[in-house]
Amino acid sequence: MAVMTLVEAVRNALDWEMERDESVIVLGEDVGLHGGVFRATDGLQKKYGPLRVIDTPLAELSIAGLAIGAAMNGMRPVAEIQFADYIHPAFDQIVNEAAKIRYRSNGTFGCPIVVRAPFGAGVHGGLYHSQSVEALFYHVPGLKIAIPSTPADARGMLLSAIRDPDPVLFFEHKRMYRRLKGEVPEGEYTVPLGKAEVKRPGTDLSLITYGSGVYLGLEAAERLEREDGVSVEVLDLRTLAPLDQEAIAATVRKTSKVLVFHEDNKTGGIGAEVAARIAEELFAYLDGPVMRLGAADSHIPYAASLEEAILPNTETVVQALRRLAAY
Amino acid sequence: MAVMTLVEAVRNALDWEMERDESVIVLGEDVGLHGGVFRATDGLQKKYGPLRVIDTPLAELSIAGLAIGAAMNGMRPVAEIQFADYIHPAFDQIVNEAAKIRYRSNGTFGCPIVVRAPFGAGVHGGLYHSQSVEALFYHVPGLKIAIPSTPADARGMLLSAIRDPDPVLFFEHKRMYRRLKGEVPEGEYTVPLGKAEVKRPGTDLSLITYGSGVYLGLEAAERLEREDGVSVEVLDLRTLAPLDQEAIAATVRKTSKVLVFHEDNKTGGIGAEVAARIAEELFAYLDGPVMRLGAADSHIPYAASLEEAILPNTETVVQALRRLAAY
């Protein structure tokens, strides 16, 4: 096993899959010669040529639309959106086209595309280099949404995403691109979509989260263990759509107290659905309210003093867990 | 008071406000000479001229973008998207621009636009003339979302929306455009945004809903009263963003059993947020799980036999209410 950063794991997965499967192509802004502004595609154009690693014009609608057209003609395109904040121009192509192609054709066409994008805040990117966009697509039937939180998951899940017969949105937390390092199995190693993972077992409280929330959550859990003697289980959803209902049920049944947490703002976030499901389906197991924590319902400002006031942090997670433990 | 259909109430509101305020303009596809495919703008171009009632090219991105630019230059544009299903090309302009203009300019600019669109299913429109899109915008800070369920609300809320200093998405259920008739106060009559309304008081169960859900809900409530002697309170949210938390709390405190219901598909819908809030903030008042009901997590097919299998109806609402009553 090699040690890789998150972005290296992404690149490695792309390389592996392009080597293995000729129909895999990569397209996006600056992905070729430049290797991507985060270097996720570094070296791929040199290796696979400009026909398979395509520098597109500055036009996200068409990045998605081209991927869809190529997918309907036998390719497995992996489109990169330079920042998740710039996926919105492609919203129609993703939501009205990619998500509906299989259904509207009565199952005769598929749309096996992956749309990758760096997302998330905490890098002083301001309103337009900080967004979490997963919740905007979450309501749309026909889309899968994956957010790996470790380099190993990133590699394994990206391979699964590329091989998936349906459109997958694959969001990579940009703040974790280089900070995170971890052992990554090489070769044929896949992590299935739709499977959550307990990143830290615990018995008293459940923290259900994903993405950067896993790290804040693990830190908070350790503090609670140390300072309060409270044992927190941290469940990393990994795939948001489809949700791993069994894993959610298992942790709730185990602890009966749950905090759903994400970096993204609270209202209408992924946490709303997770919490609503628990409240409806696992009501009988609950020893307290299903609590939620997310960023303030605000855009994300640039100045550090402002950004910090919007985003959750370990301290706010600890406080929420303590409120929950008090029930 | 005059009796109007829903679409007449919309037209009447536009006319009233264009007469009262020179800065109000209307733009969209076929809104001029043709008067709109649903006739919501019928006669307005004749009365106010082609400078204030503008037939745009077939290009929703720019319909929204033009409205934004005109709003920043002193106008109060009311943009029509011909079907809510075609609002997605304008997603970027609405989400990345309109919603963020006040925040990003530190409060120095505003974006007082209204984007109106007919939405909703049940008219055999298939995947692209049936969508509910409110949940796709619900997560975005800076947007208000209004869905009137009666002609009077439509007129009163649309006047409030046009006068609102911030962007308002105003969705009108197309199946109710002509079926619904009701008394509508004329002249200066506004219904404030952000205020829900109890459309039917009750004591045993709460049904929280909006849009077409109000009608299915009222029918179901009557059946429960008649057949089961169970009293159901029907709360019409009217404005989804911002939610009327007080009204929600009031009905939950009153009945302690709640069904959140909408025509839109369930996962990640508005109901998720409403249910999650109740589960978190009103846990102590609950005598049963917060139940949700919505369409199946599917696209909406054209054939009647298929569409009926996806959408909720009075019977499914009655069944859900009975399950709830059984707690």
Add this chain to the structure above:
Amino acid sequence: MTTEGTALIRAQHQPEHERLGLSADQVLRMYRTMVLARRLDERQWILNRQGKQAFVISCQGHEASGVGSASALQPGLDLMCPYYRSLPAVLVFGSTARDVLLEGLSRAEGPWTGGRQMPAHFGDVRYHILTSGSPVATQIVHAAGAALAAKIRGDGAVAIAYFGEGATSKGDFHEGLNFAAIHRLPAIFFCENNGYAISTPLGKQMAVPNVADRGPAYGMPGVVVDGNDLLAVYRVTRQAAERARRGEGPTLIEAKVYRLTPHSSDDDDRRYRAPSEVEEARKAEPLIRMRRYLEEQSLLDERQEAAIQESVAAEIEAALAYAEQAPLPAPTEARRHVFQEAA
């Protein structure tokens, strides 16, 4: 007189279809497809009035542009991204009257959508016709993507996108054409300019007289063709396909046509255009025009015309009989195919 001179004179007198290398049989088949499209279209309006088909959107007036262009391509190899007026084109690629009516009546067996979409939402994987939805212009980008795939594989296929002039106003048109031109993709962008987008006339859609004027702005030829003239459409499309297959890149073709019906069965076109304008247009309509050509070339007489009409009518009635007895989609089907089902 030199041999060359004789050849020249013969060429001048040579009927257009021969000059294009088309046999009498081939043009007659093209004409029959136009007739089939028209009659199928008319039949659907009747079904609509009978309350059997909830919605109709027509190809009437678009028969020469659809048949002429699709006939210049290679079914089975080339790819088509149709729009809702592409009935004549999809018939050329392999779709049948039965397919049309199964979908018109939203039967389970409908090969394009199985009743999940409104009529005229073409898409048949067997014939390389990519699935289409209702949003205008999105398929233009798909055609560029399909052409990109063809170029990467080097399989020699050409992708054609069909769309109206209203569709050219959307960003999809701009981005699709721009990309195709940069990468010299084997694509044809075929605009059927019928002068209206629902009620919106051309002058409110663009400030230039021709959609084709935009080709050069992307670095591709823009060709205007009389969309009522089957053979002219065939000629320019074949040239575009040859160019594409030579690796020289895409072409924008604008066929000037007229929509002979209201926008759809939900539309009342008297609100925005004079009936006299429609009547005027009927005089130049593509079926009459082609019939006259065939008569002038002595390829068609009244008897033969009647035979075609009869065989088309019989084909449609047989298809309709089949479609009417075919079962509606079962409610249990409704939730399938949101995602691929486990094998």
Add this chain to the structure above:
Amino acid sequence: MTTEGTALIRAQHQPEHERLGLSADQVLRMYRTMVLARRLDERQWILNRQGKQAFVISCQGHEASGVGSASALQPGLDLMCPYYRSLPAVLVFGSTARDVLLEGLSRAEGPWTGGRQMPAHFGDVRYHILTSGSPVATQIVHAAGAALAAKIRGDGAVAIAYFGEGATSKGDFHEGLNFAAIHRLPAIFFCENNGYAISTPLGKQMAVPNVADRGPAYGMPGVVVDGNDLLAVYRVTRQAAERARRGEGPTLIEAKVYRLTPHSSDDDDRRYRAPSEVEEARKAEPLIRMRRYLEEQSLLDERQEAAIQESVAAEIEAALAYAEQAPLPAPTEARRHVFQEAA
């Protein structure tokens, strides 16, 4: 020799700025604004290296295009939709060194965003500079919308949108220009073509040599101008503004410039362009060019040049001193202005 002849000769020898009706004072002021923009830009790179300003995105190479075009408009009447390289243009409309550095250091008092956005996100309601975000090309449509409002009110204002050549690939460009042309709006679409969109060269962005070639495709003039030539930019922009005010509609202007810096402080341009190319471009850069012109016209000597440089430096240092002591935004501000606050 006739009087006419003499006038002609005089005109031929007349300095370009006089021919444009600009006084010596006016061109010197324009030159000073270019210098101010350049020095402010350079200062921000130093602040970046000092760890004081997290991000810089430059206008270096865009000074003549920004100052020349904005100077041809009427600040206080006309509207500007800037992009992140519009520092020279916003200085003309009223923004100051202090504004720039307050925003560069993300201070609460920053008049554009109060520290909510990255540096170079211009927008000042006092000067009719509409607020800008980071998404490329969206402001092109806003300019059309602002021009529509101006036309409806008949207030004589012109709206100008600034953007790079990369931005022209987005649907926003297409839809904005198309609408403006149809409605003959008083708008100017001003493209600063610096040959790259981050790493992507022009040839991967479009298959035509000039952005301006697209103007006629929308029904508006497309004008190419040497963006290193202040007075040439001024001339074509003034013509476009006059045309707009006469009600004749919009103009697309393409100023050919070169980006003298990496894309931003996060970019390493050696990955995709040769340092020699940058060196070559420096020889033709707009400040040197304008200085030479002023010297040739005897409007500027070394002493005067030194005086300008000194006064600019002093202005910047005073602004920086102010900005550095200005408070950062209070955390309590963070949640404000999502919606308008109750009065």
